[in-house]
Amino acid sequence: MSLVVCADHDTPIPTIPGTEVVAIAGLCGDPGSLVAAELAEVEAVMLHAGEFDRGFLQGALRKRGADPLGVPVVELAGPATEPWLTVAAAGALARHRAFPGSGPEHAKMRWPELLSRRRLFAMTVPQYIAAPAIDRTTCAAERGCRLCVDACPSGALRWDAGQVSYDMDLCVACGICTTTCPTGATTNPTATTGQVAAQIRAIVEASDVPVGIEYRCRDAVAAPPVDGWFPVEVPCTGMLTVGWLLAPLVLGAGAIGAPSCTDIGCELGNDLVLKERRKAAGAILDELGSTAERLHRRSRPMVPDPLGSGAGAFGESWGDAEAFLALADALSVDDAVVEAGSAGVVAIDAATCTACEQCTSVCPSTALRSGRIDGEIEITVDPLLCVGCGACVATCPERAHGAITLERCLDVAELVLGRRTVRSATTATCEVCRGPIAPSAMLERIRSMLGPDLAGTVDLISRRCLNCR
Amino acid sequence: MIDTGLPESLEELARLRQGMYRVFAAAFLEPEPDRIRDIVAGTEMLEAMGLPYLAFYREWSRWRDAAVAAAGDPRGLRVEYVRMFATGIGGAISPPTESFYGADPIRGEVGEVLAELRAAYDRYRLAPTDAVADTLDHVSIELEVMAALCAREADSRSAANDRRLELTIGHQREFLDRHLGVWLPHFVARMSAAETVAFYAELGPAVASFVRHDAGVVRFLERSVMEPSR
Numbered sequence: 082m083s084l085v086v087c088a089d090h091d092t093p094i095p096t097i098p099g100t101e102v103v104a105i106a107g108l109c110g111d112p113g114s115l116v117a118a119e120l121a122e123v124e125a126v127m128l129h130a131g132e133f134d135r136g137f138l139q140g141a142l143r144k145r146g147a148d149p150l151g152v153p154v155v156e157l158a159g160p161a162t163e164p165w166l167t168v169a170a171a172g173a174l175a176r177h178r179a180f181p182g183s184g185p186e187h188a189k190m191r192w193p194e195l196l197s198r199r200r201l202f203a204m205t206v207p208q209y210i211a212a213p214a215i216d217r218t219t220c221a222a223e224r225g226c227r228l229c230v231d232a233c234p235s236g237a238l239r240w241d242a243g244q245v246s247y248d249m250d251l252c253v254a255c256g257i258c259t260t261t262c263p264t265g266a267t268t269n270p271t272a273t274t275g276q277v278a279a280q281i282r283a284i285v286e287a288s289d290v291p292v293g294i295e296y297r298c299r300d301a302v303a304a305p306p307v308d309g310w311f312p313v314e315v316p317c318t319g320m321l322t323v324g325w326l327l328a329p330l331v332l333g334a335g336a337i338g339a340p341s342c343t344d345i346g347c348e349l350g351n352d353l354v355l356k357e358r359r360k361a362a363g364a365i366l367d368e369l370g371s372t373a374e375r376l377h378r379r380s381r382p383m384v385p386d387p388l389g390s391g392a393g394a395f396g397e398s399w400g401d402a403e404a405f406l407a408l409a410d411a412l413s414v415d416d417a418v419v420e421a422g423s424a425g426v427v428a429i430d431a432a433t434c435t436a437c438e439q440c441t442s443v444c445p446s447t448a449l450r451s452g453r454i455d456g457e458i459e460i461t462v463d464p465l466l467c468v469g470c471g472a473c474v475a476t477c478p479e480r481a482h483g484a485i486t487l488e489r490c491l492d493v494a495e496l497v498l499g500r501r502t503v504r505s506a507t508t509a510t511c512e513v514c515r516g517p518i519a520p521s522a523m524l525e526r527i528r529s530m531l532g533p534d535l536a537g538t539v540d541l542i543s544r545r546c547l548n549c550r
Numbered sequence: 551m552i553d554t555g556l557p558e559s560l561e562e563l564a565r566l567r568q569g570m571y572r573v574f575a576a577a578f579l580e581p582e583p584d585r586i587r588d589i590v591a592g593t594e595m596l597e598a599m600g601l602p603y604l605a606f607y608r609e610w611s612r613w614r615d616a617a618v619a620a621a622g623d624p625r626g627l628r629v630e631y632v633r634m635f636a637t638g639i640g641g642a643i644s645p646p647t648e649s650f651y652g653a654d655p656i657r658g659e660v661g662e663v664l665a666e667l668r669a670a671y672d673r674y675r676l677a678p679t680d681a682v683a684d685t686l687d688h689v690s691i692e693l694e695v696m697a698a699l700c701a702r703e704a705d706s707r708s709a710a711n712d713r714r715l716e717l718t719i720g721h722q723r724e725f726l727d728r729h730l731g732v733w734l735p736h737f738v739a740r741m742s743a744a745e746t747v748a749f750y751a752e753l754g755p756a757v758a759s760f761v762r763h764d765a766g767v768v769r770f771l772e773r774s775v776m777e778p779s780r
């Protein structure tokens with residue numbers, strides 16, 4: 082297992098216990114020297130920004146039998162100190178070790194902009210980036226979910242008859258779909274929460290001083306190293322949800338940077354999405370009694386001390402509610418409500434709900450679930466999983482009577498309660514076969530709709546099931 | 551400038567793709583000793599054309615190694631070929647024909663698939679020679695069709711015949727979108743589920759990975775011919 086560093090420009094060589102660190106002079110200009118070098122498995126590389134060709138590097142790694150998409154590249158855009166390199170290297174190695182592996186379905190070729198019709202750009206070496214793939218077994222599209230489709234800025238995803246189709250040609254591999262998906266069905270293997278968490282944790286652990294984490298877009302021009310600040314690459318900063326923006330603080334960083342890769346406006350509008358979410362994350366920090374000052378556009382020299390530890394409860398999904406709750410825990414806040422993020426609190430009114438279970442059948446995140454306990458219908462909700470999409474309210478046939486409401490907010494008191502029952506309803510049973518007929522509340526609703534003239538009919542359907550009538 | 555061996559023009563790229571399709575087509579034919587030797591020679595030639603710089607290299611190199619190893623035991627390969635692909639001997643495990651995956655034999659749609667293919671080959675002005683013993687929907691025939699379309703693309707580029715070039719790339723796209731690219735993943739999944747020798751076990755992922763990659767290449771080529779300034 083090794084870390085390879087281009088030794089040019091007098092680059093100091095980091096020391097990482099348990100990892101072979103190999104310095105190769107001229108590596109940026111000739112990544113092919115990696116192939117001949119006597120090394121164990123290449124886990125990460127450190128190269129000088131603007132001096133190497135990613136396509137060559139990927140080819141050299143492939144020749145060594147490595148998966149180039151799983152080998153992080155730390156780009157040095159200026160002189161770096163040895164401690165900085167050591168911390169950055171520890172992060173890159175941890176990210177590599179958490180790489181879940183990629184398949185042919187993830188490799189998106191990047192064609193150069195300029196191409197003559199008959200000449201193939203004196204063929205520069207093709208470069209690949211990781212594109213998302215959808216796991217149909219966990220995708221909730223057949224329940225009506227189309228959150229990724231609505232969020233995709235490039236029209237690469239389509240919903241049709243309960244299936245999401247994906248067009249890699251249109252995809253810009255921004256990763257927005259992956260952080261929008263409430264079930265984890267859509268993933269980019271180079272930017273999973275597992276990998277990013279591993280990288281941030283390793284950076285925090287390796288540093289003697291408080292660290293700032295700067296999320297950096299894959300396509301951004303590398304910035305010179307700043308002491309105390311470490312870049313964490315993501316496909317596009319537009320994919321950073323409020324949960325992702327707050328995650329570094331939960332994981333022990335003192336500050337976060339989240340710049341857009343462009344100052345002139347992203348043509349897909351992803352910079353505007355980021356701006357909104359930065360605002361929401363700032364509002365959350367303010368509400369929790371920390372300070373939005375921990376969240377910058379770009380890295381600032383001074384990094385404040387980290388917050389207390391709330392990372393224990395922080396899981397794999399990095400939902401907005403999950404990050405909010407973990408921060409509240411870290412800051413010992415047990416009473417705060419903020420209208421921000423993709424989250425919600427669902428309430429059901431027992432007087433008007435007919436227990437038809439339509440809401441639970443469409444909830445993509447399974448925040449709303451229903452089950453049977455001793456023949457009774459139990460509808461439960463877990464606000465931690467709610468993404469505030471509103472599908473439940475839109476589907477409820479009794480919404481006009483206020484059977485279900487959704488308040489889009491983050492509420493510590495609600496979140497700490499966890500999953501709980503919001504509706505229990507009895508089911509009428511058939512007097513002949515003892516099988517279930519329908520929820521009693523629904524039969525009552527039918528009775529009130531049909532009026533006294535048809536009371537006899539309602540009596541019959543309330544006593545006997547369809548087969549025994 | 552580092553010499554990668556990669557094609558330096560779109561014409562050369564078309565020749566490389568033609569070679570890839572041809573080698574894979576041969577791999578799905580009966581593994582005669584001469585054929586396996588040709589396949590190994592073909593892989594060596596293609597390897598030198600910059601394959602490590604293309605994303606399907608991982609799967610390809612595993613299969614290439616298996617092909618080199620299999621060249622030493624072509625007999626074992628023949629037994630396995632019959633067991634894997636031939637109908638009638640204990641039932642075919644992985645039928646290498648489009649109609650198996652895209653048709654319902656009871657409702658008689660096999661004929662429909664074959665008729666569609668015949669019409670497509672007519673449109674592409676391609677006709678099987680007498681040497682072709684397999685049905686028109688056999689995987690090696692469909693791979694050969696793509697090889698022929700790539701060869702035509704290369705010729706059109708060298709002759710600067712823009713009209714023919716556009717048509718040929720359109721045909722490649724159509725053939726991958728409607729035929730080969732649609733059923734090949736199902737066929738390969740079936741192959742992967744069967745326990746078999748390394749040559750066939752690695753062939754599935756290699757061909758699937760290459761064809762998936764090539765579909766992206768064709769989309770790109772199609773876009774580039776449609777943009778008049780290029």
Ligand code: SF4
Pocket residue numbers: 213232233234235236237238251252253254255256257258259
């Ligand atoms: S990665 Fe971005 S462009 Fe691609 S499908 Fe997902 S949201 Fe759309």
Ligand code: SF4
Pocket residue numbers: 215219220221222226227228229230245261262263264265266267445
């Ligand atoms: S957001 Fe996730 S669950 Fe919903 S349709 Fe897209 S991939 Fe499926």
